[in-house]
Amino acid sequence: MDGGRETIAVIGTGYVGLVTAAGFAELGSEVWCIDIDAEKIERLRRGEIPIYEPGLSELVARHRDRLRFSTDVRDALEHARLLFVAVGTPPTYSGDADLSAVHAVVDAMPPSDRHALVMKSTVPVGTGGSIKRVFHERGKEGFRYVSCPEFLKEGSAVKDFLEPDRVVIGDDGDWAGDAVAELYSPLDTAVVRTDIKSAEMVKLASNAFLATKISFINEIANVCEETGADVVEVARGMGLDDRIGPKFLQAGIGFGGSCFPKDVSALKQLAGNSGYHFQLLNAVIEVNELQKRRVMSKLQKYLGTLVGKEIALLGLAFKPNTDDMREASSLVLSARLQAAGAKVRAYDPVAEAEARKMLQGVEFAASAEAAVEGADAVVLVTEWPEFRELDLRAAAESMRGSLLVDGRNFLDPDAATAAGLTYEGVGRPALAERSSVAGITV
Numbered sequence: 001m002d003g004g005r006e007t008i009a010v011i012g013t014g015y016v017g018l019v020t021a022a023g024f025a026e027l028g029s030e031v032w033c034i035d036i037d038a039e040k041i042e043r044l045r046r047g048e049i050p051i052y053e054p055g056l057s058e059l060v061a062r063h064r065d066r067l068r069f070s071t072d073v074r075d076a077l078e079h080a081r082l083l084f085v086a087v088g089t090p091p092t093y094s095g096d097a098d099l100s101a102v103h104a105v106v107d108a109m110p111p112s113d114r115h116a117l118v119m120k121s122t123v124p125v126g127t128g129g130s131i132k133r134v135f136h137e138r139g140k141e142g143f144r145y146v147s148c149p150e151f152l153k154e155g156s157a158v159k160d161f162l163e164p165d166r167v168v169i170g171d172d173g174d175w176a177g178d179a180v181a182e183l184y185s186p187l188d189t190a191v192v193r194t195d196i197k198s199a200e201m202v203k204l205a206s207n208a209f210l211a212t213k214i215s216f217i218n219e220i221a222n223v224c225e226e227t228g229a230d231v232v233e234v235a236r237g238m239g240l241d242d243r244i245g246p247k248f249l250q251a252g253i254g255f256g257g258s259c260f261p262k263d264v265s266a267l268k269q270l271a272g273n274s275g276y277h278f279q280l281l282n283a284v285i286e287v288n289e290l291q292k293r294r295v296m297s298k299l300q301k302y303l304g305t306l307v308g309k310e311i312a313l314l315g316l317a318f319k320p321n322t323d324d325m326r327e328a329s330s331l332v333l334s335a336r337l338q339a340a341g342a343k344v345r346a347y348d349p350v351a352e353a354e355a356r357k358m359l360q361g362v363e364f365a366a367s368a369e370a371a372v373e374g375a376d377a378v379v380l381v382t383e384w385p386e387f388r389e390l391d392l393r394a395a396a397e398s399m400r401g402s403l404l405v406d407g408r409n410f411l412d413p414d415a416a417t418a419a420g421l422t423y424e425g426v427g428r429p430a431l432a433e434r435s436s437v438a439g440i441t442v
């Protein structure tokens with residue numbers, strides 16, 4: 001015990017694991033952080049934070065004396081009874097979740113009547129049951145199991161951990177579920193106590209619902225483009241309905257990241273493996289894939305062939321305030337652009353190092369201004385706040401062309417047009433048509 005609360009362990013120190021560890025340290029626990037990546041553990045021991053997440057380095061620094069870092073899971077077993085699992089569960093080629101890292105952790109557990117695995121990783125419904133079966137077959141039935149899915153959002157993960165909308169705990173009604181609930185007790189939040197399968201499903205269903213909302217508004221945006229309505233106005237009008245709400249109604253060039261694409265496809269696969277065809281999720285995925293590619297036709301509409309054209313990408317991360325590039329729309333876009341013969345120059349304020357590992361043939365610029373200079377067209381891919389500060393007039397003057405495709409409807413179309421740019425948003429009419437809807441206020 002340290003800080004008066006139970007010592008715990010977190011296995012896997014990525015986005016979820018490190019935030020969980022630092023969050024529980026903030027609540028008073030000593031936390032043993034375990035990872036198989038020795039270099040990552042070394043960096044953490046030196047006080048370096050391997051990922052970009054606002055507020056995380058400060059939190060880790062504040063609780064240095066409560067956070068221990070190790071590559072040896074025996075340290076976790078010796079000091080803690082609750083072992084939070086936060087290893088990756090990436091998609092396989094078939095769309096199922098790859099549970100090999102989860103199974104590696106399960107295999108490393110010894111027989112014990114004192115310990116519990118607390119699953120934070122997002123796993124298919126039924127995983128808890130399979131793990132308990134494995135424990136049983138191997139004479140480790142004393143090992144307890146709790147599902148405690150994580151809902152944090154990259155970019156606001158620390159806040160999300162400390163001020164969650166809810167905590168979901170699925171357990172078998174033994175000491176472990178109560179111990180997890182006790183750990184979260186300092187937080188003023190709803191705690192949903194349920195069975196393990198339902199807890200697993202809450203996570204998958206929540207992400208699938210949010211992804212559905214995004215694909216829905218993207219389809220509305222596409223119909224807006226056909227009909228002359230402005231999706232930003234439409235979303236504003238819809239979002240004021242209490243039953244709908246304004247969040248996740250921002251049309252754009254598709255969702256990415258480490259969670260939505262893989263969790264949607266994992267739920268679809270899970271349903272399929274059980275003999276159920278989840279039609280809605282097929283459409284959600286397809287709409288998202290097509291949405292990323294619609295930028296190409298917007299560019300071609302104005303530029304004709306893209307061979308030899310210089311295209312500047314503003315932002316590469318899958319969303320602002322993170323350096324995470326997993327499934328980012330920029331990956332598809334830069335590949336499609338280069339396949340069409342364009343030269344791609346890009347700037348991201350934070351994700352460049354990650355992007356360099358994943359993007360081929362892209363030239364990296366040191367600033368937004370440097371990226372747009374000489375470009376035939378600019379595509380705003382990630383809505384980093386600093387792009388609102390861009391001097392649009394200077395940008396227009398430094399470009400070879402004048403096209404601005406605002407993939408996140410982030411910039412002011414009228415200001416862009418006044419600066420001499422040809423503005424093309426997502427689901428928004430051209431300037432002449434827009435003047436007829438201007439003035440609509442709520």
Ligand SMILES: NC(=O)c1ccc[n+]([C@@H]2O[C@H](COP(=O)([O-])OP(=O)(O)OC[C@H]3O[C@@H](n4cnc5c(N)ncnc54)[C@H](O)[C@@H]3O)[C@@H](O)[C@H]2O)c1
Pocket residue numbers: 011012013014015016017034035036037040086087088089101104105120121122123150151152153154258259
């Ligand atoms: N990133 C998010 O926003 C988010 C939000 C909610 C839930 N999740 C879920 O949480 C899980 C973790 O996601 P993440 O983004 O933090 O992943 P990540 O890839 O950032 O981190 C995973 C970490 O686990 C480590 N690891 C792998 N195998 C291990 C093993 N056998 N023992 C110890 N460490 C091991 C890796 O080295 C890595 O540091 C996933 O299931 C994900 O779906 C993620």
